[in-house]
Amino acid sequence: MDRPAGRPARADAQRNRERLLEVAAEVVAEQGTQASLRDVARRAGVGLGTLYRHFPNRDALLEALLHRRFEQLAERADALAATEPSGRALGTWLHEFTLGAGAYHGLSGALLATLNEPGSSLHAACLVNRQACGRLLAAAQRDGLVRADVDAVDLFALANGLAWIADQAPSLADRRDRLFGLVLDGLAPRSSGESP
The missing domain is CATH 1.10.10.60 (Homeodomain-like)
Incomplete structure (x- = not known):
């Protein structure tokens, strides 16, 4: 009110x-x-x-619960950008985001749903994190470490997807770091003769 x-x-x-x-x-x-x-x-x-x-509504309550965590993640992106090489900064931040997206059962799905709900309370909070991710991504792309066709929404979806897998299939939770490594490998630029 x-x-x-x-x-x-x-x-x-x-x-x-x-x-x-x-x-x-x-x-x-x-x-x-x-x-x-x-x-x-x-x-x-x-x-x-x-x-x-x-x-x-439920989104407003979740946003309030997650507000400080999201602020900290955005601040963390800036700190990593200032102290780490661009590739390490992006990888570290994405890993921390992935772990945070799995904090509550169903959270990764709720975060993914914000992509199509600009009026949602969670959308604005998630946008701050997508923008922080975008800054880290742009630096890694400038340094030639990440494919040029990747954007922040791709990374947001991939990180939430990994959190969702661990949430929905707990038997795969211990593979999260391995899967995360595979995602990072997939972000690397391809050599000109390499097929997808």
């Missing part, structure tokens, strides 16, 4: 929001991204209307 500009949230409203986020993190960890919002409200000791005043 919007407040007039400059007017701080009431202390009880802020406490309710923080409590909802704390409980939502637990419930989403247990049930995945399709967790019952009714369960979140009940466990937080507030009514469902209170939850919806703070988070009008």
Whole structure:
């Protein structure tokens, strides 16, 4: 619910929001991204209307849960770009993103869905990460380390795809790093005579 500009949230409203986020993190960890919002409200000791005043839909709640993590990933991209060679910076960031996308059951699918939902709360948060990835990708492409036909959406989809595999097929989770290495190998420029 919007407040007039400059007017701080009431202390009880802020406490309710923080409590909802704390409980939502637990419930989403247990049930995945399709967790019952009714369960979140009940466990937080507030009514469902209170939850919806703070988070009008599931995406808004997930975005709030993931907001700091997404900010940290974007900051991490900038730090890696400043301290690591471009190929290592991109690989390290993509690996960290892939692990983060697997933090909650169903998260990778929810993140992929944002590609086609520009009005979603998660879309804006994911866009920040795609832009950070795009900057790392452009540097690696300038250095001739990544194929020119790859873009940030490709990498976002691939990283989420790897997280989705581990999420949907836990028996393959221990292969995530191997699969990640195969993806990185596939990003390398091809020699002129090499067939796809």
